[in-house]
Amino acid sequence: MGGAHGHQLHFHAHSRVHRAPAHLKIVALVVFMLVVVATPRGWWPAYAAYLALLVAVIAVSHVPPTYLLKRMVVEVPFVVFALLLPFVATGPRTEVLGVSVSESGLHAGARLLVTATLGVIASLTLAATTEAQALLQGLTRLRVPSLLVQIMGFMVRYLEVVTDELRRMKVARESRGFTARDPRHWPVLAKSFGALFIRSYERGERVHLAMLSRGYTGRLPS
Amino acid sequence: MHVPDGFLDAPTSLATGALAVVAVGVSLRKARHELDDRTAPLAGLVAAFVFATQMITFPVAGGTSGHLLGGALAAVLVGPWTGVLATSVVFVVQCLLFADGGITALGTNITLMGVTTVAVGWLVFRALQVVLPRRTAMVPVAAGIGALLSVPVAALVFVLLYAVGGAADIPIDRLAGAMVGVHLLIGIGEGVITFLAVGSIIAVRPDLVYGARSVLKARTLEVRTTVPAA
Numbered sequence: 001m002g003g004a005h006g007h008q009l010h011f012h013a014h015s016r017v018h019r020a021p022a023h024l025k026i027v028a029l030v031v032f033m034l035v036v037v038a039t040p041r042g043w044w045p046a047y048a049a050y051l052a053l054l055v056a057v058i059a060v061s062h063v064p065p066t067y068l069l070k071r072m073v074v075e076v077p078f079v080v081f082a083l084l085l086p087f088v089a090t091g092p093r094t095e096v097l098g099v100s101v102s103e104s105g106l107h108a109g110a111r112l113l114v115t116a117t118l119g120v121i122a123s124l125t126l127a128a129t130t131e132a133q134a135l136l137q138g139l140t141r142l143r144v145p146s147l148l149v150q151i152m153g154f155m156v157r158y159l160e161v162v163t164d165e166l167r168r169m170k171v172a173r174e175s176r177g178f179t180a181r182d183p184r185h186w187p188v189l190a191k192s193f194g195a196l197f198i199r200s201y202e203r204g205e206r207v208h209l210a211m212l213s214r215g216y217t218g219r220l221p222s
Numbered sequence: 223m224h225v226p227d228g229f230l231d232a233p234t235s236l237a238t239g240a241l242a243v244v245a246v247g248v249s250l251r252k253a254r255h256e257l258d259d260r261t262a263p264l265a266g267l268v269a270a271f272v273f274a275t276q277m278i279t280f281p282v283a284g285g286t287s288g289h290l291l292g293g294a295l296a297a298v299l300v301g302p303w304t305g306v307l308a309t310s311v312v313f314v315v316q317c318l319l320f321a322d323g324g325i326t327a328l329g330t331n332i333t334l335m336g337v338t339t340v341a342v343g344w345l346v347f348r349a350l351q352v353v354l355p356r357r358t359a360m361v362p363v364a365a366g367i368g369a370l371l372s373v374p375v376a377a378l379v380f381v382l383l384y385a386v387g388g389a390a391d392i393p394i395d396r397l398a399g400a401m402v403g404v405h406l407l408i409g410i411g412e413g414v415i416t417f418l419a420v421g422s423i424i425a426v427r428p429d430l431v432y433g434a435r436s437v438l439k440a441r442t443l444e445v446r447t448t449v450p451a452a
Contacts (some may be wrong), residue, residue: 009320026318033326038232074322078226089392105392115228116324123321135318147250147261151311153274154266156319162270163277180281181415189278191417193290197271197299197419198427202429208260218259 009071009127017061017129022138029126036118041107047114056119068121075120078112085109093116132156146219154207162200169195224331225267225380227324234387239329243369245337246310252303261304268300269308273315279409288411291335291376294343294369298361298433299423302344309336330383338376343368348431358424358441366417373409377401412432 019023032050039046058065089105130138136156140149169192180189208216230238254261272292279289296305310332316322323331345366350364381398420431428434 016437029325033227033324034232034235037228037326038236063439071321075226078229085392088396108388112226112228114299116226119227119324120321123317123325127319132319140409145247147254148246148307148311151265151269151307152315154263155269155311155315158267158270159273159315162267162274166274166277182281183411186280186415187418188228189280190415191422192278193275193295193415193419194422194426196274197423198430200267200274201264201300201313201430202272205260206263207263207267212259216259216322218262 009124010131011067011128013061013062013129015062015129017125020129021141021162022130022134023141024138025130026135026138026142029122032122033119036115037206042110047118054118054125058121058125059148061125061129063125068128071124072117072120075116079118080160082109082116084176085112134213154204158200158203158207159202162196166192166196167198224313224323225327225334227326229324229327229328230387232326234383235326235330236332237329238383239326242310242329242332242337245306246332248312249303249306253301253307256303257303259415260405261307263303263447265307265311268296268310269315272296272308273312276312280415281449288408290412290415291339291373293335293339294347294365294412295419297340298347298365298368298416298420299431301432302340304432305340305344305435306337309340312336317387334376334380334383338379339372340366340444342375343372351433351436354378356437356440358428358434358437361424361431361437362417365433366413367419370409370413373412374402374405377405 010045032053036047036050058068084107086101086105089102089108092103093100094103094106136149136153140146141150173188173192178185180186251264257264272295275290275295278287293305293309296308299305300308313323313331313336315330317325317328317331340440346368347364351360354360354364378398378401381394381401382399383384384392385394420433424434425433428438
């Protein structure tokens with residue numbers, strides 16, 4: 001909590017990429033990924049150019065490449081899917097290392113792997129170089145409705161409070177000898193959800209009253 | 223599971239993006255009508271709650287586990303409009319701050335796991351409320367069945383999107399069979415846990431459950447006049 005702290009993926013540094021206005025970074029990410037997704041299949045040199053561009057931005061940003069590589073695990077389920085594609089897709093077959101695979105599946109799988117990887121690296125770079133507050137201000141400058149940005153702001157601000165509440169419940173459950181092993185333990189976990197919802201909702205009500213008493217009229221002072 | 227960049231082609235991604243913008247825009251207007259100036263803090267806290275629930279994993283069998291999507295749960299707890307806002311905000315924040323789900327697939331993710339699960343969950347819930355007896359005990363049952371159906375329907379919508387803008391020629395009937403089959407199983411977990419969670423909230427604070435309001439309104443004060451024997 002608090003203004004100076006970054007979020008989970010944020011990497012503190014003072015590079016040119018960190019200082020760049022957040023709204024420009026968001027637009028750059030969207031345009032970059034739309035170009036990547038719209039690139040016709042088979043244009044492999046173009047993908048190499050995209051990767052080179054990303055590597056250049058990361059080099060300027062002073063974020064260590066290993067920092068980003070470690071956080072690329074979110075991509076894993078789709079790597080599995082991309083690797084399966086050549087085997088489940090139909091159409092003309094081709095031989096790769098003596099195994100018969102679908103040609104269209106092979107191309108689609110390779111393309112999915114490349115675009116998804118570029119997407120994850122690009123998004124990670126944005127997350128690593130931009131603080132949550134800057135991101136919200138960037139969204140406001142991009143004319144995202146103020147109410148939506150406010151909701152996002154409250155979510156980001158209370159995310160750690162709520163997940164911490166969840167963690168304390170877990171500690172409380174486990175210190176009473178509880179471990180969830182199979183569906184028979186679902187009722188206990190579901191009751192935790194119920195308690196968490198009531199606490200979150202009531203916290204929302206308290207926050208609203210506290211804001212009202214400080215002069216809130218539906219807009220946040222900028 | 224979030225759809226990454228490059229899974230669907232650019233026109234399909236733009237179309238789902240436009241759909242998501244319209245759905246969120248309408249929800250913003252309707253939610254403000256429902257919650258007035260409480261919208262921002264309450265929807266924000268509900269979004270944080272949905273995010274947190276997706277972090278708890280449930281043991282299923284043989285070491286595998288799953289987590290809740292929470293669309294139908296949010297719809298029943300805070301109403302469909304605030305539900306769409308809360309789940310959509312979760313996907314935006316996951317995409318921008320956690321690099322989870324592609325930025326070009328953001329519209330797809332909101333349409334599938336935000337709008338579709340909330341809409342299906344809520345519509346099934348309302349339909350069942352009309353049919354089932356008007357008792358608070360029936361609210362969790364209707365919520366659970368709504369949650370159960372919301373997951374395979376979202377999977378089916380995904381298959382339709384893939385048929386329109388997918389990258390490889392996977393036979394659509396086989397993909398549909400596999401996706402709906404798997405997600406029916408996931409839906410059972412979602413349904414049971416939604417049933418249990420709504421039940422536990424109804425037991426403590428029935429006034430907080432949006433979907434129970436019509437039932438609570440129909441409840442009348444019961445005055446018992448029998449005096450216990452002295």
